[in-house]
Amino acid sequence: MPTAIIADDERLMRDQLRLRLNQVWPELEIIGEAKNGDEAVQLVAELKPDLTFLDIRMPGKTGMEAARDIGDQSAIVFVTAYDQYAVEAFERGAIDYVLKPPEPERLQLTVDRLKARLKALIEQPGSLPVNDSVTLMLSQLAEKIAAPKPKYLQWIQASIGQDLRMIPVEEILFFRSDEKYTCVQTDKFEALIRKPVRDLAEELDPALFWQIHRATLVNVNAIDGVTRDLRGRHLVMIKGKSDKLEVSRSFLHLFKQM
Structure with a gap:
């Protein structure tokens, strides 16, 4: 069975994603959970999951930073609650992502693409490299997310x-x-x-x-x-x-x- 870990600083979101994944992909085994990017990197090294679901914004090491450290040890799936601009960027880069909150219908599309991705990796290891344009897009998105938060209305x-x-x-x-x-x-x-x-x-x-x-x-x-x-x-x-x-x-x- 394919294996995965989930990294998100919100317990409720981890529980929600685990529940939804079990509904649309019961064969997928969730073998670990992390509350931040540092824990995610450590879990990948220890458990060697096929997939790693990374929340983009987490305290300490962000999902983007964790993805760079994980490298090709595990296929990365970004979890995002961000606007359509970010989603379009993911689509252009052919990067796997899950929208918050994870709805079964939309999650099913992601799961279908992940299955195809895993199959391609098994048949031809290293066949899905991250190209320069994708790396640039990730860097730009990371900068946008790391920018200082605007002051909230008082x-x-x-x-x-x-x-x-x-x-x-x-x-x-x-x-x-x-x-x-x-x-x-x-x-x-x-x-x-x-x-x-x-x-x-x-x-x-x-x-x-x-x-x-x-x-x-x-x-x-x-x-x-x-x-x-x-x-x-x-x-x-x-x-x-x-x-x-x-x-x-x-x-x-x-x-x-x-």
């Missing part, structure tokens, strides 16, 4: 009737968008802004605000729990409010520990 300027208010982000319970506006809900009032959730998600601290739907961001400290309705939908309950916010399938992994 205040939201929002309209309440004819007035403008400066709202501290920690007082906001959730953001919810429709076609034209985004509702900013606090414990005491509701305001409107024109900025869509997709832009807010990039400007707010992801440790404080979780995106649970393409149109919804919720303050982690405002979550009272998660329930399910008669249709099987998962709904986030907000402390002190009757609002229930739908969680789309792509973001259910955020609540696996609850």
